[in-house]
Amino acid sequence: MPQLRHLIFYESVLPMPLAAIHGGQVLENLQTLCGVKDFTFTRKVIEMVPNLKKLKAFYTTKSREKWAKYCLNNLVHLCHLKTLEIRFTYICISKENSLQALLYHPRLRS
Numbered sequence: 224m225p226q227l228r229h230l231i232f233y234e235s236v237l238p239m240p241l242a243a244i245h246g247g248q249v250l251e252n253l254q255t256l257c258g259v260k261d262f263t264f265t266r267k268v269i270e271m272v273p274n275l276k277k278l279k280a281f282y283t284t285k286s287r288e289k290w291a292k293y294c295l296n297n298l299v300h301l302c303h304l305k306t307l308e309i310r311f312t313y314i315c316i317s318k319e320n321s322l323q324a325l326l327y328h329p330r331l332r333s
Contacts, residue, residue: 228254230257251273265294280308280309282312
C-alpha cells in the first residue's frame with residue numbers, strides 16, 4: 224500500500240483510514256486522490272498524504288452544521304497540491320467554514 228501513486232474512484236465513500244487514527248503508515252508516494260465523496264481531511268489524514276498533488280472530491284451534505292466535520296480548512300496544509308477540484312451538491316457554506324484560505328494557496332494553479 225505505501226507504493227500507491229494514484230487512487231481514482233467514481234463517487235466512492237472512503238472510510239477514515241485506521242492508520243490515521245492509530246498513527247499508521249504514511250502514503251508518501253500518493254500523488255492523486257480523485258472521486259472521493261464526503262471525505263474528512265483531519266490533520267492526521269493530511270499528514271498521511273504529504274505529497275498529494277491532485278485532489279478531486281465532492282460533498283453532498285445539506286446541513287451547515289456538518290461542514291466543519293469534513294475539515295476542508297486543513298487542505299491548506301497540502302504543500303504539494305497543484306490541482307484541486309471540490310464539487311458541492313448543495314450550496315450551504317457558511318462564512319466560518321468557507322474555503323477562503325485555499326484561494327491563496329501558493330502552488331494551486333488557476
